[in-house]
Amino acid sequence: METLVDDYLWLLKKDELDLVRELEPERIEALDEDDLIELHRRVRRARNKHVKNYRRKAARAVEEAGSRGQARPKGDKARWRAEAFEEALAIVSERLAVVAHAQAEALKEERLARAKSGRSSGPESGGPSGPDGVGPGRARTHEKSTGGLKRDASSRAQGARRQAKKDGR
Template sequence: MDDYLWVLKDDELALVRELEPERLKALDEDELLDLHRRVRRARNKHVKNYRRKAALDVKAAGGRGKAAPKGGKARWRAAAFEEALAIVSGRLAHVAHLQAEALKEERLARARSGKSSGPEIADHPQGGKVGPGRDREYEKTTGGLKRDASSRAQGARRQGKKDSR
């Protein structure tokens, strides 16, 4: 990351300084998401600027090979924010994983203790817990069951076709 600092402006340097390991460790998931959004926007801006200038250089030079040496600072800035985005994305993934594991453990502990996290109804005959639902007022006929199965199979075939593209 230090290779790119010479090309960044003051406001861009301030954004990159937020990626110092001590500062990143102090951020929670929401703050990391905000930082990720800001770094991604800066990266997109510089990549767009670099590509636009490079496209003009190709026209002027008459080929990509002749135009390649140009666009130095813009290319360095785009590369700097690409690396910055990778750093923030990695930290965000780590923090999100830790929070997901903590939430999972909390839910499992609640389930083991018999406390449901679902809705409760005070005057329900099953002691405040929601039951399996109401029984149907009618019974499906064989034709309805077959038709429903056919419809589900048709949807599965259609999804399989999309997935194989």
Template sequence: MNALLNSLTEAELAVVRETDRERLAELDEDALVELHTRVRRTRNKYVKLYRRQASTRVAEVGARGKARPKNRRSAQKAEVFEDALARVSRALATAARRSAAELRAERIAAAREQRGTAPRPAARPRSETVAPQRTDLSPMSPALRKRQASTLAKGARRQARRDTR
């Protein structure tokens, strides 16, 4: 692993170094999102490179299994960045949960401040609750006719689908 890390370019090594636990702990959620994007792009670059090189070598050696060992370095780089991406993803998930909890606490506190001091009205038992009456039940109501036509059309479409199968 150290040999592979030593063979990375300075820019690639800098990206991997940024994914250390200590450095991730210092970053806020926005910085973690930006780092996640950079690491994902780098990982995708080496995955694509590995696949592209392996597919061109298949024609030369005759099989995918034989082409794989000759393309080991790109695969190992992709694996290094996959591990780095996993570290950043975990840190980002933790930061997102933390900020969501903070926002929720702020919303609850704001709602409590805005709430009046008057007590809430007591809820009536379900047996006393009266359901709202519909006002569009007259036979000539446009809303009722539209609803009935929609129901009939839906049934006709279902039947047509069954008939065509």
């Protein structure tokens, strides 16, 4: 089975080959989510660079040749480079999605296990009280109010302003 490196070995420069070699299955499997995000960023930057270069070169070639059909063969190498990094980006994106999903599932399981054991992740964790061991959480402090407190305070302030106006005459 050929790898991405084998396909584009003749086309890429040394530093680009080093980047693509990081996508070999045994190397990419060893990366965690943060490392994959960093690799994804680097591959995306390389892809954007080569796509931009290809498009600029193709636009100049179309101007010179007079049509896209006649200009197309001139941009083969740049187009293949852009395709190589497009494929590399797809590989990294797919692996990142798998790892991120697995990590999200692990965090979910951990959170559910902590909730079932009655321990909260917050600083105010109460003991288990329910039949399934889940505690009540933090008790709410609630004062009965019809919303009148704010309205009454506003009314008092308005009266004080009126009185101050009268006193100032």
